[in-house]
Amino acid sequence: MRDSARRRAAEFRRPSRRRWLSVWWGSLWWLWLLCGSLGVLLLLVFLLGHGSGPRLTPPLNPQRPLNLTEGVIEPWSTFEQLAVQMSLAKTLAVVAKESNNLQLAWELTTQIRSSQALLSSPALPPVMVAAELDAAVRKMGLLLQKARQLNYDGAAAIVKLKARVQTMEENAAAEKEKSTRYGQIAAEELPKGLYCLGIQLTKEWYQRKGPIAAASVPKLTNSKLQHFCVFSDNVLATSVVVNSTVVNAEHPERVVFHLVTDTVNYAAMRAWFSMHSFRGAAVEVQNVDKFTWLNASYVPVLRQLQDSGTRSFYYSGGAAAGAKVEVKFRNPKYLSMLNHLRFYLPEVFPSLEKVVFLDDDVVVQRDLAPLFTADLEGNVMGAVETCMETFHRFHKYLNFSHPLLRAHFDPDACGWAFGMNVIDLKAWRKHNVTGIYHYWQERNVDRTLWKLGSLPPGLLTFYGLVQRLDPDWHVLGLGYAAVEEAALHRGAVLHWNGNQKPWLKIGNERYKPIWNRYVDFSHPLIQQCNVH
Template identity: 65%
Template sequence: MQKAYRHSRTTEGLNITEEMLRLHSIARQLGDQISLAKAFVVIAKESNNLQFAWELSAQIRNLQVLLSNAATRQTPLTVEESETAILDMALLLYHAQQLHYDSSTMIMRLKSKIQSLEEQENSIREKSSKYGQIAAEEVPKSLYCLGVRLTIEWFKSSNIQRKLMEAQKLRDNYLSHFVVFSDNILATSVVVNSTALSSNHPDMVVFHLVTDEVNYAPMKAWFSLNDFRGVTVEVQKFEDFIWLNSSYVPVLKQLQDSETQNYYFSGNNDNGRTPIKFRNPKYLSMLNHLRFYIPEVFPALKKVVFLDDDVVVQKDLTQLFSIDLNGNVNGAVETCMETFHRYHKYLNYSHPLIRAHFDPDACGWAFGMNIFDLVEWRKRNVTGIYHYWQEKNLDRTLWKLGTLPPGLLTFYGLTQPLDPRWHILGLGYTNVDPELIENGAVLHFNGNSKPWLKIGIEKYKPLWNKYVDYSHPLLQQCNVH
């Protein structure tokens, strides 16, 4: 009589029919009950109804044991062995409905839980991004030590200061000229060393390095003390460029603007709405923007290869100088094939100036390994184009981040796509196809995880480390490893 009563109440509450108890549907019904009961366990715990959550969990285990036994003996469940468990679970599910654990309540609570978890995830992601950015910007003590020791070497040794280079080579357009703008001595050394070791004729290679006043003496000392297979290395500091002043260079003008300084350096301007990566002061660094002034920096040169300081060269790059750019100024590897980096990813197409002048689906390309025809650059006044867009973006409404967006605007219609094997990107933030790495000419550690930092991606560090002589006395004194 009691079983009949329970069966009647269950049928009334959960609409269980005799059809659902037929032999062929028992396993499916058990599975459905378990799924529903698991959801109710979550809601019961959220409602602090721990006793009911325990009862549901116990009955879930009973049903799972039935299913497991049937699977082990490889015979279907029978009505006789499963009816009691099904009805007991049905009563618990009916009780859950009486507690308003119905589907609408469950959906609302789950949505609330999901929203809470998403907020936690966003908070954790924001903190992770902030700490990762701080770690990426921090100069390791070992590299700071290296700079100090090299500065001492420079000023105490008149022999190093008197070391002469062949000045004629610096202006000889029959040679291969490479340009690097950096304040990182060790990273720049890896670029020069890897290029030298990969070159078929290193004596025909000239490196033009530009740094700041703080790093000028140690940079000069390092490249005077070390030989790179006969590669010629010139070091300059941008403070010596007379033409580099705020009346000519928009970025210097922005640096003097109090609102811009507040935006980049204090972070108090928009109540934290702008992500930290957009507020990095390095994006106003002159070393970062000198790439737009290469003809002014090197007035005697006709063609150069520009390299970022976070690259490794593993093929001979002299062939780049014979590539026909078809009248274009910039030769670069496009990035819109697999990663879909098109113009609309970098620029604000809600702004009428951007909409009117640029195709949102135009293919993006990468800085870091570029061949520049400086004759065409001067002829087309490319630096003037760059100035125009920088002036238009004083309020940061055209783009927010870095030098690539203004580069995309400046070299729009003036860029010749290169074979993708010339420039392999992503080694500083993602997984890269090993075949691409093996066949790539230039490997770019773009991203926060630089190979000289503790946060560098471990599996890619050996690609960079092999170009550092860790037995060098100065590196050992500074514990560079």
């Protein structure tokens, strides 16, 4: 009985359940280990994704409207935000410096350099890049916030920068005007060597003056010869024009030069041309101050030059009238009758039928004889047009807001150039060109049609009376622009129009050898006066 009771008690110990748990755990332990590893891995991914990774997109708040300035200042901005911050910081650094806040300007500049170094650094691990970007954005954001608290915000920065830009533009305009004035002074002043040459020639003339050779006198009125005229007060420049013309002429003995100068340079001009033969060409020198018909009762320009308003316009720059005159219009040549004498050719040469007018800043490279047989088709003048660009049309030189000009002229009409012009004096007298010139000069007493100069009234006077010549006859621009090499070789007449005359130090060195070719540097007076 007792044994059976013990066996029953043992049976009630449920050994079968313990055996089942042992078997279950022993068979599934690897599954638990796998789940635990996966959990740890997911936790690491979660921490890395939310802790150290860069947030390229800021959290949106539907309650708050978007604001660019606030977005730039926010510390959560990253790579693109940093670039925008740097741009704004550069502007604010300038504003801070202008406001004498040197400390803030230094801080902004330092942070900009640091940010630039970060953005240009070699490739780094993503985690390090994200961390450094966040730090840079936060530092820059704090500085921008500081600047904002000092009222260095966008609107204030724009206003201050506009004022700065305006000041810089005013300074640039003042410097440009100063440069133009200095250039004008350099162009107007006679070099010391040329001044010395004039003095020495004047002394030479009064020591041994004499009349023009008798053989040359009949040539002066012979219409079958080639007559050229130059109006100038520059002895050496005029000599280059004459010398280059006769050197390149096939028949220099048929060339006649009519030179007109003023009283100051008359003796020097006579002396120089009496010393040289110029290959048999005839040379006449006249004094403009001896033309009795050239007086204020006949010439409108002389009447205007006696007017106090005109003199104030030139000498004071229009200060009396409260107007500011450009420096380029205040040139003595505009007041010289030598500049306006080109409108009185029939009076200067009453017995001639055709002349070629040359400025004193040209060099002749070809025989000009064909110009005297050129058919002008009934026109008064032959000239090279200069309307290849829009700034050489009539509206550039004339004030077309004036109703008188609008009623009679086309603002887009093609301009042309003085400096080398064929003049038919018979047609001139027929069309009364001098009378037309007087008409427009009298309408411009108040200078509302044009400013000073001879080209604007020339465009009006010869309107519809100009025959176009081939451009190779007259190449312009050597005194202010670059000229193509091919044009330099093709050109019959090269013109140094502009301030950079070849006898000045400011002349273009590239073209000076062309002009120097016709200067006799071996002449004793040239060497004595150190002309170079």
